[in-house]
Amino acid sequence: MTIQSADTAWERMLLEREIERFLYDEAALLDERRFSEWGDLLAEDIHYHMPIRRNVKFGEQHRENTDTESEISWFDEGKRTLMGRVRQLNTGVHWPEEPFSRVRHIVTNVRVMSVDGDEVEVSSNFFVWSNRLRDECVMFIGTRSDILRRDSETGWKIAKRLILLDQNVLLAKVFSTFF
Amino acid sequence: METEELIIDDSERCVFRYHRTTMTSPDVLELERQRIFDRCWVYLGHESEVEQPGDYRRRNVGGRPVFFVRGQDGGVRVFLNTCPHRGALVCRRDEGNTQVFQCFYHSWTYNLDGELLRRPDEAGYSETVDRTEMSLRPPPRVDNYRGFYFISFNPDIEELPVYLAGATEYLDRIADQSEVGIKVSRGSNRYTVRSNWKLLVENAMDAYHLLPLHITYFDYVTDLVKDIPGGGVIKNWRPGVVRVLGNGHVVQESPGLTGRTVAQWHPVMGEDSKEEIEAIRERLVELHGEERTNQIAGTNHALFIFPNLFINDFLFTILRTFDPTAPDRTDCTAWSLVPKDHSTNLQARRLDNFITFLGPGGLGTPDDSEAVESCQLGYQAGEMAWSDLSRGMHREATTADELTMRVFWREWLGCLLGLDGVETADRTPGSRDG
Numbered sequence: 318m319t320i321q322s323a324d325t326a327w328e329r330m331l332l333e334r335e336i337e338r339f340l341y342d343e344a345a346l347l348d349e350r351r352f353s354e355w356g357d358l359l360a361e362d363i364h365y366h367m368p369i370r371r372n373v374k375f376g377e378q379h380r381e382n383t384d385t386e387s388e389i390s391w392f393d394e395g396k397r398t399l400m401g402r403v404r405q406l407n408t409g410v411h412w413p414e415e416p417f418s419r420v421r422h423i424v425t426n427v428r429v430m431s432v433d434g435d436e437v438e439v440s441s442n443f444f445v446w447s448n449r450l451r452d453e454c455v456m457f458i459g460t461r462s463d464i465l466r467r468d469s470e471t472g473w474k475i476a477k478r479l480i481l482l483d484q485n486v487l488l489a490k491v492f493s494t495f496f
Numbered sequence: 497m498e499t500e501e502l503i504i505d506d507s508e509r510c511v512f513r514y515h516r517t518t519m520t521s522p523d524v525l526e527l528e529r530q531r532i533f534d535r536c537w538v539y540l541g542h543e544s545e546v547e548q549p550g551d552y553r554r555r556n557v558g559g560r561p562v563f564f565v566r567g568q569d570g571g572v573r574v575f576l577n578t579c580p581h582r583g584a585l586v587c588r589r590d591e592g593n594t595q596v597f598q599c600f601y602h603s604w605t606y607n608l609d610g611e612l613l614r615r616p617d618e619a620g621y622s623e624t625v626d627r628t629e630m631s632l633r634p635p636p637r638v639d640n641y642r643g644f645y646f647i648s649f650n651p652d653i654e655e656l657p658v659y660l661a662g663a664t665e666y667l668d669r670i671a672d673q674s675e676v677g678i679k680v681s682r683g684s685n686r687y688t689v690r691s692n693w694k695l696l697v698e699n700a701m702d703a704y705h706l707l708p709l710h711i712t713y714f715d716y717v718t719d720l721v722k723d724i725p726g727g728g729v730i731k732n733w734r735p736g737v738v739r740v741l742g743n744g745h746v747v748q749e750s751p752g753l754t755g756r757t758v759a760q761w762h763p764v765m766g767e768d769s770k771e772e773i774e775a776i777r778e779r780l781v782e783l784h785g786e787e788r789t790n791q792i793a794g795t796n797h798a799l800f801i802f803p804n805l806f807i808n809d810f811l812f813t814i815l816r817t818f819d820p821t822a823p824d825r826t827d828c829t830a831w832s833l834v835p836k837d838h839s840t841n842l843q844a845r846r847l848d849n850f851i852t853f854l855g856p857g858g859l860g861t862p863d864d865s866e867a868v869e870s871c872q873l874g875y876q877a878g879e880m881a882w883s884d885l886s887r888g889m890h891r892e893a894t895t896a897d898e899l900t901m902r903v904f905w906r907e908w909l910g911c912l913l914g915l916d917g918v919e920t921a922d923r924t925p926g927s928r929d930g
Contacts, residue, residue, distance in 0.1 A: 367857070369683050369684075369685070371590065371591070371683075372589055372590050373589070373592075374589060374592065383682065383683040385844075386840055386843070386844055387681060387682065387840070387843055387844075387847075388681060388682040388683040388847075389681055389682070389683035389684060389685060389831075389832055389847060390683070390847075391685075391855070391856070391857045392857050393847070393848070397720070398848075398852060401716045401719070401720065401859065402859065404712075404715070404716065404719070405712040405713070405715075405716060405859055408711075408712050408715070410711055410712055411712050411862070411863065412709065412862075412863045412866040412867065413862040413863060413865060413866040414862075485590075485686075486686040486687065486688070486827075487685075487686065487687040487688075487856050488688070489687070489856060490687060490688065490689050490690065490856060490862075490865045490866075490869070491856045491857075491861070491862035491865055491866070492856050492857040492862075493862075
């Protein structure tokens with residue numbers, strides 16, 4: 318781990334604590350379906366990418382995830398399309414979320430990997446539980462790699478998010494939330 | 497209930513209905529396996545997925561595990577994915593490149609032609625047995641049309657182009673998008689829906705549901721293009737033409753309102769792509785003439801090839817298959833097709849469009865999945881025994897009618913009854929007396 322500018326253990330701990338709190342607050346916005354407020358946490362130039370995971374041979378880990386340019390991903394988004402999804406969720410006629418799901422984001426294993434000026438690279442794991450209607454249950458488990466950027470208004474903005482969902486064939490019929 | 501009673505097709509009253517047990521009964525699914533998936537040509541994959549010798553892809557087709565591989569001689573071969581020795585899967589990865597296939601159970605090793613190369617302790621086998629008996633087994637029939645590979649478990653089926661009938665013209669239009677050919681983008685969308693496979697087939701060929709169900713998608717697109725000159729075209733959407741192609745295949749044709757990356761530029765596609773798209777169009781005109789270029793580049797096609805392949809050739813081009821695993825469970829797979837010589841910019845634009853509408857993370861497909869699962873739940877109310885597909889029977893049907901689905905169901909019934917050459921089009925009012 319390289320912590321360049323947080324040069325004392327104390328500062329590092331405070332930074333990690335601040336980042337954790339930001340990620341927990343973000344998760345609460347999603348669970349409480351405050352999607353527009355969640356959108357405020359996204360940087361204008363965000364890249365939000367969830368590749369598809371392949372089943373590969375040991376030793377070929379570099380081939381595991383689809384890329385953004387020539388391969389298909391689950392999500393490969395900028396702010397404009399993400400906010401389009403937010404508007405869709407907010408309409409009340411987006412049928413797979415009407416009636417809406419009970420969603421809980423559990424965010425764990427938060428690690429600040431590096432600091433570069435105003436930007437921090439953060440790794441975290443997630444467990445997302447979604448339950449809907451009588452017995453529709455979905456679990457999404459995976460890891461995220463974020464670039465968070467300091468922001469005077471919201472504390473931090475998400476400038477980049479890579480989401481690795483631990484599934485090959487999607488075990489849910491739809492993605493009903495953000496990660 | 498007798499099989500022929502499962503469908504009411506009454507051109508006098510203009511009524512078309514099917515009994516909902518077709519969507520719920522394990523017996524019907526078993527019959528479909530025997531008489532449709534075991535007897536038709538079923539889509540396997542595209543030649544571009546295995547470009548180099550040794551490239552392979554693994555699939556489930558017609559309920560069988562299979563894989564296909566590019567041989568050293570450049571030919572594509574397809575094998576049932578089971579070791580002739582004791583049955584284990586010989587190909588255990590979805591994709592890759594290899595010199596040989598080795599079964600991990602007893603290390604029997606096969607070359608790319610499927611021949612048994614070696615096995616441990618060869619002396620343990622008598623020379624009276626011909627080694628070729630132990631070759632990997634291909635499906636009974638394998639063929640391709642312009643790079644689209646199909647297999648059939650019916651040794652007596654007609655040649656592939658005869659089976660494809662009028663669909664060949666539309667596969668030609670797609671294959672002719674580029675003189676150097678088209679390719680399948682790497683990666684595929686795979687997910688499971690808890691509905692009968694025929695509900696997904698219906699959904700994919702049903703334009704009647706677009707505006708009511710996908711209102712939020714159209715709102716999204718309208719918002720996206722509101723500041724762009726010409727963006728108002730979404731409002732100009734009109735139903736297109738349905739063409740019945742024979743053998744249960746059917747296509748819907750409509751004008752490409754928001755442009756096509758092949759090759760009709762539109763302001764919503766951005767100035768940065770204008771020059772490239774116009775150059776592609778010029779080249780197509782040189783190769784094919786103005787009229788055919790309009791067919792290739794100017795119209796959207798939604799092509800259905802019976803029993804379970806869709807090719808939606810819109811702003812993007814996608815392939816989709818729906819594979820039943822239970823009466824109420826279907827595996828869905830989607831691939832994106834791009835011209836091999838598209839720039840990175842245009843390829844990315846196609847992929848963006850692909851994932852924006854389609855798939856479990858898209859703005860469209862989740863509404864579809866919810867709708868078909870909802871139908872499957874509704875079928876539990878068995879007293880309401882019939883579903884209705886009569887829309888447009890009394891007139892020249894458009895894409896906004898239910899003719900496409902009637903075509904599918906007429907062919908479906910023909911297959912189940914073992915009939916050849918079933919007429920799948922509506923009988924027009926004038927011909928009703930005859």
